[in-house]
Amino acid sequence: MIQDKESFKKAYLDTFSRVESNPLELSNNWEKYHALVSLVKEMMNSYWVNAVKTNIEKDQRRIYYLSMEFLIGKMLAYNLMNLGLENIVREGLADLNINYDELLLQEEEAPLGNGGLGRLAACYLDSMAQEKDAGYGFGFGIRYKYGLFTQKIVDGCQVEVPDPWLKDGYVWATPKPDRMITVKFKGNVRTAMDGNRIIFIHENYEPVLAVPHDILFLGYMDTSKINYLRLYSAEPVMQDFDLLSFNQGEFAKAAAYRAEVEAISNILYPEDQNQAGRELRLKQEYFLSAASVGDSIAYYKMIYGSLDKFAKRVAFHINDTHPAVSIPELMRILIDEEGMSWEEAWEITVNVFSYTNHTILPEALECWPVDLFRALLPRIYMIIEEIDRRYLQDIGSRYPGDEELLRKTAIIADGRINMAHLSVIGSRSVNGVSRIHSQILKENIFGAFYKITPEKFHNITNGVSHRRFLHYANQPLSDLISQAIGVEWINQATELDKLLAFSNDRGFMEQLAKAKYKNKERLAKYIFERQGVAIDPSSMFDIHVKRLHGYKRQLLNALKIMDLYNAIKEGKTIQPTTFIFGGKAASSYQRAKDVIKLINSVAQIVNNDKQVNDYIRVVFLENFNVSLGEIVYPAADVSEQISTASKEASGTGCMKFMFNGAITLGSRDGANLEIHEAVGDEHFALFGLTAAQVMELSVAGRYNSWDEYSSTPRLKRVIDQLVDGFLQTTYDFHSIRNGLLWENDCFFVLKDFMPYTVAWEGLNQKYADQDQWLQSSLYNIAKAGIFSSDRAIKEYHQLIWNRKGPVV
C-alpha cells in the first residue's frame, strides 16, 4: 500500500529492480516511465481482483459497451489523479532525482478513434467505473496497430503520417491470451438433422483468433470503482499451420492467410461519419462483435454454469450500428451452439441489446451489399434474413395493407442490408444523443419504427468526463472551485451550481480571471514553441476545434475572419482576438483538406499584415488530439459550435468548453440548444437557422445561394477573394467557391453568414467588459454539471440497462 512519499519510493524502487534490466542510475526515461506504469498497473490489478469478487457476490449486471473506437487519452497522470497519488509520486520521484513531468512525456496517446464518437466511448468508460453501483460497465473494442494518423501541416496542407503508437509496447494493456475467441469468416453452411431438429454446420471457414488486451480504468478516489477496456487484436491460428504448409510447399498461401488475418486489426478507418462499404471494415465489425459476444457467453457460463437469467444480468450496448452484427451473432451462438429454439434465442437477444444512433448523415448510415455480406458471413446472413422475414410477417399481420411501412422498415431491400433497421428491430431501446437529435430520429429517419414501437425510443444527451476535462486538464480552475465549494463536485458535477454564490465575490472573480489567463499563457507557450506563432494571452481566444467536415462549417468561420480582415483594413476596431483552429480531415475528404489550406492561407495573410495584426491573429493547431484538447479547452474564451442545424447529433466539444468557462457561439443544433437552455440568452450567443428551417430549405428549389451572394456585398467580396489572388497562393480554391455557389451551398454557410457575424460581434464587444464576461463565464461553469458523462451513464442505467419486468 502506498500512503506517503516514503512508501511510494520503496515500492517504486522495488518494482524498478523487478521489471527493468538496468540499474536506476544508468536507465533512461522510458525505463523509469515503464517501471512507474508497471507499479500503478499492479496496484490497479489488485483493486480489480477485489472489485470482480464484489461484482459476483452482489450479482451485479454486466454491461458490454461495444464500440469500434475508444479515444482514451493518456493514462498515467490521470490514473494517479484518480488514486490521489499524483503529489506523492511527483515528490517521491524528485527525491530519486527523477523528473515526473519528463516521464509523462514518454507516454503515447492511444489514437483509437476519429473524434466525438470515440471520445464519448472513453468518457463513458470513465463514468461507468464511477457509477459502478448501478452495474459494471466494460468497453470492448479493437486494438488497431495503426490508429488515426498523425497530422502534419506542410505548406498549409494536411499530410497524414502513420502513428506507430505500439512501437515501444503499450504498457497499460495486459494481453489475456487465455481468454481468446475464435472468429469464423467465409466458408459455407450445411444443414443436417439432429434428431428432429435442423442444425447448421459452418464449414471451410477461415479462423481468426481474437486476442484480448485489457486496460483498467478507475473512478475517482475509490479503488472499488474500476473496470476495463478490452481491446482485441487479430491473430492467425497457428497449429503448426505455417510449418505444415511450408513442408507442403504452400508457404505463400500461409503467408497470405497470416497477412489477411493481421489486416483486420491493422488500421482504424479514418473516415468520420462516412461508411466505408469495404470488406475489411465489415470484417472488423464482425471480429469485434463475435469476440465480445463470445467472451460474454463464456464468462457467464464460467460464473453461473448455464445461461439461465442471462438477459437479466447482461446488457450489450452498441455504439452506433458498427457492432450491429453482434445481434445476429448472439442469435447464432444461442441457436447453433447452445441449442435454443429461435423463439427462446430471440427473446433473450431483443432483451439484452440497446442501440445509440450518433448521426443522421445519409453517407454514414451503414448498408452492406448482400453479396459481399453473404460471402464473408454466410451463417450470419441466414440469420439476418430470418429476422427480417419474421419481422415483416409480424408487421404485415399487425398493419395489414401498409406496404409503405414494410418498405420503410425492412432490413434487406434493394440488395442491401440496412444495419440501422437491424439495430432497431434487434434492440429493446434506441436512443439519440441530444434532445433535438432524438426528436429527429422519431420524426424522421426512424419515423416508421416510432409508429410501431414508440416505447423503444429514448433520448440521452451526451456527456463528457468533467474529471478529465476540468479537474485534470485545468488545475488552476479546479483548485479555485474546490477552495470555494469543496471537492464534492469532482464526484457530483451538479455541485458546481454552488459557484453562483460567488458571482459578487470580487476576490473569487479575480481568481477566476487569473486561472483563465494562466491557461491562455500555457496554450500561447505551446503554440509559440511548436508552431512559432506569437499570440497575446490577453486577446480573446476564439477556438474552433473538431473534425473537419462540411457541416461543422469551419469554412463559415474562415469567411468571417476574411470579412473582419477587410473591415479592419478599412478602419474598424475590435477587441483583439486570436482565432484558433484544430482538427483532422479524413484523408480522402478533399474539400475538408481544402478548408485546412484556406485557414492556413488566411493565417498567413493576417499574421503578416501589421495593419491588422494588433487586432487579429489566426492559428491552425497541428495534430489536434485528446492531449492537445486538454490544453486547448481550458484556454478558450469563445467556443465555436456552428454546425448546420440538424446535422450535429450532439457535439461534446461544446460541453468540454463549457466546463472550462468558455461562452458558446452556437447554432441551433445538437447539444448547443441544451447548453443555451441551461445558461440563457445572456450567457450564450445563439444564431442562425433552426433545424426545421434547414430541412425546409433543403427541399429542391427553396434555397438559392446566389441570392445571398448577390444581396450581401460583404459576403460577395469574401467569396470572390477565395479566387481573385487575395490569398496570395497558387492553391486553387475554386472548389470551395463552387461548393458555395454552383452546388448551392448544402450546409447553408451563406444563409447563416450574417446572423453568425452579428452574433460574433456581440460577443467580441461583450469581451470589452471583463466583469460582464466573467459573470457569463462563471455562469457557464456553474451550469455545466448536467453535461457530465456521470449523468449520462446514470440515465443509461436507469432508462435502458436496468431491466425491470420478467427475467429471461
Ligand code: GLS
Ligand atoms: C458523432 C456525432 O457527429 C457527434 O455530434 C456526437 O457528439 C458524437 C457522439 O455522440 O457522435 N457521430 C459520429 O459518427 N461521429 C461523431 O462524433
